Amino acid sequence: xxxxHAILIALLEKPSSGYDLARRFDRAIGxxxxxxxxxxxxxxxxxxxxxxxxxxxxxATDAAATxxxxxxxxxxxxxxxxxxxxxxxxxVDDRNVxxxxxxxxxxxxxxxxxxxxxxxxxxxxxxxxxxxxxxQRDFGAPAxxxxxxxxxxxxxxxxxxxxxxxxxxxxxxxxxxxxxx
Amino acid sequence: xxxxHAILIALLEKPSSGYDLARRFDRAIGxxxxxxxxxxxxxxxxxxxxxxxxxxxxxATDAAATxxxxxxxxxxxxxxxxxxxxxxxxxVDDRNVxxxxxxxxxxxxxxxxxxxxxxxxxxxxxxxxxxxxxxQRDFGAPAxxxxxxxxxxxxxxxxxxxxxxxxxxxxxxxxxxxxxx
DNA sequence: AATTACATGTAACGGGTTACATGATTAC
DNA sequence: GTAATCATGTAACCCGTTACATGTAATT
Numbered sequence: 256x257x258x259x260h261a262i263l264i265a266l267l268e269k270p271s272s273g274y275d276l277a278r279r280f281d282r283a284i285g286x287x288x289x290x291x292x293x294x295x296x297x298x299x300x301x302x303x304x305x306x307x308x309x310x311x312x313x314x315a316t317d318a319a320a321t322x323x324x325x326x327x328x329x330x331x332x333x334x335x336x337x338x339x340x341x342x343x344x345x346x347v348d349d350r351n352v353x354x355x356x357x358x359x360x361x362x363x364x365x366x367x368x369x370x371x372x373x374x375x376x377x378x379x380x381x382x383x384x385x386x387x388x389x390x391q392r393d394f395g396a397p398a399x400x401x402x403x404x405x406x407x408x409x410x411x412x413x414x415x416x417x418x419x420x421x422x423x424x425x426x427x428x429x430x431x432x433x434x435x436x
Numbered sequence: 437x438x439x440x441h442a443i444l445i446a447l448l449e450k451p452s453s454g455y456d457l458a459r460r461f462d463r464a465i466g467x468x469x470x471x472x473x474x475x476x477x478x479x480x481x482x483x484x485x486x487x488x489x490x491x492x493x494x495x496a497t498d499a500a501a502t503x504x505x506x507x508x509x510x511x512x513x514x515x516x517x518x519x520x521x522x523x524x525x526x527x528v529d530d531r532n533v534x535x536x537x538x539x540x541x542x543x544x545x546x547x548x549x550x551x552x553x554x555x556x557x558x559x560x561x562x563x564x565x566x567x568x569x570x571x572q573r574d575f576g577a578p579a580x581x582x583x584x585x586x587x588x589x590x591x592x593x594x595x596x597x598x599x600x601x602x603x604x605x606x607x608x609x610x611x612x613x614x615x616x617x
Numbered sequence: 618a619a620t621t622a623c624a625t626g627t628a629a630c631g632g633g634t635t636a637c638a639t640g641a642t643t644a645c
Numbered sequence: 646g647t648a649a650t651c652a653t654g655t656a657a658c659c660c661g662t663t664a665c666a667t668g669t670a671a672t673t
Binding site: 273300322324 | 623624625626627634
């Protein structure tokens with residue numbers, strides 16, 4: 256649901272054409288966020304209509320580049336990004352969205368993520384405790400059947416995920432709080 | 437795209453009504469797989485039409501339970517689950533789908549996941565190497581700006597995710613290979 | 618000359634989400 | 646008797662996906 260914002264942030268990092276955006280979403284960005292070129296063109300059209308982005312009009316850099324349309328973010332688009340980062344509450348399962356917010360914070364000054372992170376950390380700790388409780392309740396027995404071992408493995412996947420994320424988040428914390436935010 | 441299979445597997449674990457399924461998807465299952473009651477009823481309808489599931493007809497357990505419809509998986513539904521587990525190739529980003537496959541494996545015998553896991557492990561290792569390469573190339577400098585530190589943090593999130601998953605996967609490996617598969 | 622890469626779009630479909638709707642049963 | 650829970654559904658919308666479509670520029 257935040258594809259337009261993903262595009263806005265990518266454009267803040269570097270003004271691009273739809274085609275370039277598609278390539279960027281296939282490479283680096285695509286590791287944690289996907290968007291096909293159809294989505295990109297669709298959203299670019301909408302965002303032009305909304306006044307968030309505009310096509311860069313340069314007096315024909317070279318005659319060949321006529322077809323290429325480079326988009327840049329307008330003030331209203333930038334404001335929309337700030338609003339979205341500040342007002343969109345995330346849950347424990349929206350980690351890639353939080354990474355998107357981090358990218359926004361990396362491009363345009365501090366956006367108050369230092370206040371959202373602790374809440375996410377608390378949520379992750381809570382969920383981890385839930386998992387630990389299930390672990391002790393359901394998998395404390397000495398001998399488990401194959402099926403039970405597999406179900407235990409599924410639970411462990413969840414435990415690993417939370418623990419690993421918490422480690423990362425604690426490491427990130429000072430970066431968001433220190434400085435000036 | 438595998439909501440119907442998620443429902444089938446849940447029904448294999450325990451025949452349930454649509455309402456019960458919705459509650460199960462809100463609780464335990466919902467930690468890594470979501471489905472609203474609208475989706476559940478829609479899919480149940482389709483799967484009845486496809487001959488994958490059927491309503492359990494018991495001669496009125498008690499007169500009050502008239503409205504409740506309990507579904508069970510028919511042989512064709514079970515075969516469809518097996519087919520899906522065996523034939524659906526997963527990518528690095530389909531980890532929750534792999535957990536779903538594991539749940540299927542836990543309910544109905546070994547389904548050949550011992551062959552899919554190594555491929556996923558290789559993919560994860562490859563991606564981890566890509567991340568490590570980016571790390572050395574872009575973030576080797578001694579002093580990084582705030583923005584660069586944040587971008588580095590985003591990359592580290594990816595590194596953590598791969599490492600953590602690989603640890604888990606290696607732990608799981610013998611369970612899928614040992615025994616009889 | 619032919620193929621690949623560049624570059625931008627339209628159209629249709631299906632699934633997930635949200636809102637709406639209804640009625641029975643249980644608990645306070 | 647009123648509210649919460651149980652229980653099942655319909656309808657509309659939007660987004661992501663897949664397929665289709667077109668044309669230019671660069672490469673071999």
